[in-house]
Amino acid sequence: MKTNFKLFSVFFLLSVLLVSCFGKWIMTEKELKLHYQNRLSKPLFHIVENDSIKLHYVTLGADTAQPVLFIHGAPGSWDGYMNLLDDSLLQHNFHLISVDRPGYGKSQKFPKKRTYTLEEQAKSIILALKSNHSNKKVIIIGRSYGAPVAAKIAALYPEKIEKIVLLSPAIDPDTEKFWWFSKFGKVFLVRWFLPERMNTATDEKFAHIKELKILKNDWKKINSAVTVMAGGQDWIVDTTNFSFAKKMLIGKNAKFIFIPESGHLISHSRPDLVKKELFMTR
Numbered sequence: 001m002k003t004n005f006k007l008f009s010v011f012f013l014l015s016v017l018l019v020s021c022f023g024k025w026i027m028t029e030k031e032l033k034l035h036y037q038n039r040l041s042k043p044l045f046h047i048v049e050n051d052s053i054k055l056h057y058v059t060l061g062a063d064t065a066q067p068v069l070f071i072h073g074a075p076g077s078w079d080g081y082m083n084l085l086d087d088s089l090l091q092h093n094f095h096l097i098s099v100d101r102p103g104y105g106k107s108q109k110f111p112k113k114r115t116y117t118l119e120e121q122a123k124s125i126i127l128a129l130k131s132n133h134s135n136k137k138v139i140i141i142g143r144s145y146g147a148p149v150a151a152k153i154a155a156l157y158p159e160k161i162e163k164i165v166l167l168s169p170a171i172d173p174d175t176e177k178f179w180w181f182s183k184f185g186k187v188f189l190v191r192w193f194l195p196e197r198m199n200t201a202t203d204e205k206f207a208h209i210k211e212l213k214i215l216k217n218d219w220k221k222i223n224s225a226v227t228v229m230a231g232g233q234d235w236i237v238d239t240t241n242f243s244f245a246k247k248m249l250i251g252k253n254a255k256f257i258f259i260p261e262s263g264h265l266i267s268h269s270r271p272d273l274v275k276k277e278l279f280m281t282r
Contacts, residue, residue, distance in 0.1 A: 027079050035082070041091055043098075046131055047106070053124040056106035057099040059131055061091040066139070066162075067132040068278060070098040071125065073144025073170070074204055077105040080143070083271055090275065094139075095132050099125050101149065103200045115200075115207045118215060122152040129160065137162035137224075139278060143267060144237060145170045145208070148215050154226075155218035163225040165277050167266045170237045172244035173212035219248040226254040227277050231262030231269070 027035070036042045043058035058078050068090070072080040078098035079085075085096050100107040102116040102124050116124070129138060139162055142150030147169030154161045170176070226249055230242035239258075246256055262269045 027077075027082075032079060039086070041086070041088070043085065046128070048127045048130070049109070052109070053102060053120070053127075054107055054109040055099065055102065055124050055127055057097055057128045057131075058085075059098075060085055060096045061094055063095050063131060063133050065093060065095045066134055066136040067129060068094045068096050069125070069128065069138050069140045069150075070096070071140065071142040071146035071149050072099075072101060072104070073146050073168075074101075075104065075200070076101070076144075076146070081141070081267055083268060084141075084274065087271070087275070090278065094278065095134065097128050097131065099128055101125070101146065103204070115203045117207075118148055118152040118211045119156070121149045122156050125149065126153055126157055126160070140164045141167065141267070141274065142169070143167040144264065145204070147171055148212060151222065152215060152218060154224050155221040158221065158223040161224040163227065163277070164222070165227045165229070165274065166245065167229050167274070168231060168234055168237050168264045169228060169241050169245060170208070171212060171215070171248070172238075172241045173209045173216070175238045175240045175244070176209050176212065216248070222249075222252060224253075226252060227257065228254065229257045229259065229266050229270075229273065231264060231266055232258065232260035233263045236264040 041060055043060050046057050046059065048055040048057075056078070070078070070081040070084070072078065077100050081098050084090060085098055090096060102109075102121050103113065107124075132138075138160055140150040140153060142148070142164065144167070147166040148171050150164045150166060151169075151171065154164045228242065228245040228249070230237075230239055232239065242256065242258060245254075257273065259266065259270060259273070267274055
């Protein structure tokens with residue numbers, strides 16, 4: 001009995017630790033309402049659903065302006081780009097679209113599917129562009145594991161894409177980083193305590209390598225401009241991914257920006273660089 005209690009306590013404490021480490025990256029509904037309570041510009045919420053997928057996303061700015069599509073990493077949700085979505089200059093110049101990737105946030109189709117392939121995510125997320133009426137090509141910003149999703153979209157729909165901006169991209173299958181706690185995320189008792197988005201991230205994590213190996217054949221299909229940014233202080237995604245991007249994009253219209261002082265969340269630490277990439281397309 002005591003052994004079972006100790007084991008239960010260990011799993012509980014481990015779950016609390018994981019939530020405290022990653023939970024701060026996602027806002028609650030209450031926090032979102034409070035954030036937008038007194039703001040003039042508020043997001044419009046959209047749902048696209050069919051027999052196979054459910055996609056939730058938000059938009060800000062005129063739907064007749066050029067679309068900018070934001071894709072988050074794991075765990076995450078549309079509000080991970082809130083500092084850019086709230087930027088009045090971007091709102092006045094672009095149609096900002098930020099998605100909950102399939103399996104995250106409100107993009108959950110029931111009965112729930114644990115993981116979605118890069119192709120499934122790409123074919124789902126591209127549907128968010130139906131809310132834009134500019135007839136202009138989209139700029140996609142993908143962070144962390146949102147970066148290979150952005151690359152997959154560019155490979156599948158080259159005629160729709162003007163540029164993809166890959167922030168701290170997790171794209172190299174040979175240097176996929178696992179943490180000391182990764183294996184515990186597969187344990188039932190730990191999963192029982194964790195928010196569903198974190199269980200989704202764990203399942204996706206263990207499917208990364210296979211999906212990134214498939215993606216290696218798609219980089220040559222990308223015809224759009226590409227900008228890759230990586231931070232020298234990134235402890236989440238190994239900087240070898242930056243070198244991998246250079247290898248995959250040889251001969252492409254690609255630009256590489258290494259920021260020695262930045263960590264993983266470049267869109268927060270250096271939003272000026274991200275905004276510059278958006279306006280350079282105009």
